[in-house]
Amino acid sequence: MPEKPDRSAIEIRNVSKIFGSGDDQVKALDNVSVDIRENEFFTLLGPSGCGKTTLLRLIAGFDFPTEGEIRLHGEDIAPLPPFKRPVNTVFQNYALFPHMTVAQNIAFGLEMLGRPKQEIEARVAAMLKLVKMEQLRNRKTSQISGGQQQRVALARALAPQPKVLLLDEPLSALDYKLRKEMQIELKRLQGETGITFIFVTHDQEEALTMSDRIAVMSAGRILQVGSPWEIYDHPAERFVADFIGETNFLTGTVKEAGNGRARLLLGSGAEIAASAASDFKPNAEATLMVRPEHAKLVKGKGDLGGTVQNIVYFGTDTHIHVRLDGGEMFIVRQQNARSAGCGFEEGEKVGVSIGDDAAQVLRD
């Protein structure tokens, strides 16, 4: 199939959702707009209560927006009930029908669509093969493990060949190893079926490893949409940088700005130039962010001076906590080499060197 990367599968247009009324009113979604492309693994990422699940429920049809449009391939589906939308969901608790076998669960959607018996049988067989569950087709869903239930839930949602598959934190109930396996499995299924996946999670690592694009949400709004790389390396706001990965934040005043760059005067008197996520005026307050792995610790003078306070060994890398001369804490992550220490000692006077591309100036 030729790729058409610019066609939208789902367009969310100025969608708001308000629960309750009067003083108890809660704005779960606040004028949200986003385009989700065809054949994309799209993740809604944010802390609990940020509105990501509400948005998913609006797309599924379990709830209706207070305002705005939800378009599926150009058609507004916001007023349609869930059973009229070519969208299927993998539920957080799987919601498998306990009185049916694995195969009956997978066949349910196709039966409701009134597909011919032969087609249903063929499709169920294909789905069982896709999720590697052929052996267990006649088991009751209570007789299989959590990971297997997860696969059945996926097969059941994929069987009617929906235009879009919604996944509501489907991996949160699995243990660490199984979760890692299912992450790869989900990625494979998305590739093989070519269906648009919309994945909801609060786990930033999960979002980074699986997604084509991520929308970071907070308090009912989408703060940034971008590839995992863009979100991680070029966060638009402090919240995004803080939520995804570990980050050092240093506050300061803008000395000069322009052409996507800014020079910042930090509290300790040091000056650092970095790329800027938005336009700044001189003398404005701003935040400098530096990922721990993008900074380097040096003997002698660096861009910032400080004292090693703590060394934490993590196996693959070491985190060195430095108390800067200005009083802030700064973490540097250093890849470990075989049979060598990190090269620094607690209490040692050190410099922190920040490369030209390593830092970024953010709005507060």
Added chain:
Amino acid sequence: MDKTFSIQRMPGFATIALFCFALLYLPIATLVVFAFNDGSSIVMWEGLSLRWFRQAWNNSQVIDASIRSLQIASVAAVLATIAATMAAIATTRTRSYRGLTFKYAFINQPLMVPEIVTAVALLVLFSRIKVMTGYSGLGYLILAHTAFCIPFAYLPIRARLESMDLSLERAAADLYATPWKTFRRITLPLLWPGILAGFMLAFVISLDDVVITEFVKSAGQDTLPTYMLGQLRRVVTPEMNAISTVFLLISVAIVTLFFLISRRKV
């Protein structure tokens, strides 16, 4: 040594327990034993025999009353269960709204109003209708039984609906099932044990009723309990014990079935 507190080691525990058991089961045991008495006394043992069971079996009044009891109980339990199922769905599958608590009270009215009050009220109302329409069949008893059976059928059905995972119905809707298909294919099969339990409870309650039946029944409409009550006013023979024993067996069987079904996990 296990030092944790155990009520079983409290002084007098065994005595109190034995006393309670005796209170519960001694009368029933006596009743059952004398059903097999060869003599015609219900207190003097004269040997083992099944003659009172035979006599009850050949007593056309007993058989008539039993059949009437079963007829009323079956029809009333079916009607009550249907009404209770609809009420339970209406009170659990809608968003909570003002007046919902009042509705619970409304449905459970028969549990709160003293039975004798309901009985008198029904007597007054039904006699009027009898005069106006001339109809004096079993319909009055069936209606009355249906009404007071509804809360008993309602409670287990509602409990089942409340413990059911709502995401199952949502999943069915997500998989293109219309609300009616969702009910038929998902809600109803999962609710079935609750409905059966509600039905059996209603059945037993109807079978057992004396007060309302006594007030509402027309001449010649004795159910087994009202027939037995009538007989007790005359000479009491072990025939009563025999009938009670069979009645007891049926009730215990139904209630046991009720527990087995309601315990079953889906």
